[in-house]
Amino acid sequence: MTTNLVIDPVLSDQQQAQLFAEIEQGLPLVAQPYLAIAQQLNISEEQVLTTIDAWQQQGLIWRFGLVVRHRKLGYDANAMVVWNIEDSEVERVANILAQASVVTLCYQRPRVLPGWPYNLFCMIHGKSREQVLGQLADICQRHQLDKFDKNVLFSTKAYKQRGGRYSASVIKE
Amino acid sequence: MELAIEFDSLSQQIINTYQRGFPLCSRPFLQLATEFNVSEQEVIDCLERLKAQQVLSRLGPVFNHMQAGASTLAAIAAPVDKMNQIAAIINKSPQVNHNYAREHDYNLWFVVTAATESELTQAIKDIELAIGYPILVLPMERSYHIDLSFKVCFKPLAQEVANDH
Known part of the structure; x- marks a missing residue:
């Protein structure tokens, strides 16, 4: 048995980059996943836990848990709804959309004229196309959004779907 | 068509409780x-x-990509008969994560991530060069919705309904 009298030091930048790269690929499904990662990186389990906790506190991590594929859960219809909203109105409309329970993401992006006039994007996942269109119509009617120009882009195929790899270049060094 | 997977009660509970x-x-x-x-x-x-x-x-973790590094949504208008081929080239980039076909003239939509802005710009240039079509670059300017979790409405299990009695 060991008594941990020494407080583990904060990880170096290099160690943090390694931990970041390790966990962004997902935890191993073993009884002590954080220990497994710690052993691989030659740091302590406590350091892994406190660093992840700190990242959560700092907002670097949105959420920590299961990342699921909507399609495999029967949510086959995935619509990206794009809107062309006057700049003075975009914040108000975005907040309405963001609060709708069926909207999973809501982002403002630049227009790229002349080909792309849309500056607000939201995602709606549903079990069918009809369900998604119904939910969208419902939001528009309830909040008088029908006057805005919009377009609904259903996805027809997922060529690739995985978590972002932000750390690729950090690790090469 | 692919049949929906039936989820046992433990799966349902874990999925709806521990996305965060x-x-x-x-x-x-x-x-x-x-x-x-x-x-x-x-x-x-x-x-x-x-x-x-x-x-x-x-x-x-799902990282806050505003803090974790650089990323952007991107799209191209690919000729319909070349979509699969072009999607495959885009997928070769390790910096592309999501890549979807969508119903629009801009029919291929993908997300590019990198450690820094300059690496992101370079990655986009590389993809543009590889596919030979201009890329529409649409970085996020503001997020209004924090992706916390997604409530899945499972069909009740027949067995469980029976067990309730």
Whole structure:
């Protein structure tokens, strides 16, 4: 048995980059996943836990848990709804959309004229196309959004779907 | 058409409870096991099964990409008969994560991530060069919705309904 009298030091930048790269690929499904990662990186389990906790506190991590594929859960219809909203109105409309329970993401992006006039994007996942269109119509009617120009882009195929790899270049060094 | 997978009660509970707030402790699966009144091994087996069924992409963090590095949504208008071929070239880039076909003139939509803005710009240039079509670059300017979790409406299990009586 060991008594941990020494407080583990904060990880170096290099160690943090390694931990970041390790966990962004997902935890191993073993009884002590954080220990497994710690052993691989030659740091302590406590350091892994406190660093992840700190990242959560700092907002670097949105959420920590299961990342699921909507399609495999029967949510086959995935619509990206794009809107062309006057700049003075975009914040108000975005907040309405963001609060709708069926909207999973809501982002403002630049227009790229002349080909792309849309500056607000939201995602709606549903079990069918009809369900998604119904939910969208419902939001528009309830909040008088029908006057805005919009377009609904259903996805027809997922060529690739995985978590972002932000750390690729950090690790090469 | 692919048949929907039937999810047992443990899968349903884990999926709808732990898309966020996964325990940070030495034996996290044991904590779930205690909560759901099963064994630690049953929890691990359940997650292994979800992974094998490709329902579970991974168990871990979703980073705030504004803080974690640089990323952008991107799109191209590919000739319809070349979509698969062009999508395959885009997928070769390790910096592309999501890549979807969508119903619009801009028919291929993908997300590019990198450690820094300059690496992101370079990655986009490289892809543009490889595919030979201009890329519409649409970085996020503001997020109005924090992706916390997605409530899945499961069909009630026939067996469970029976067991209730």
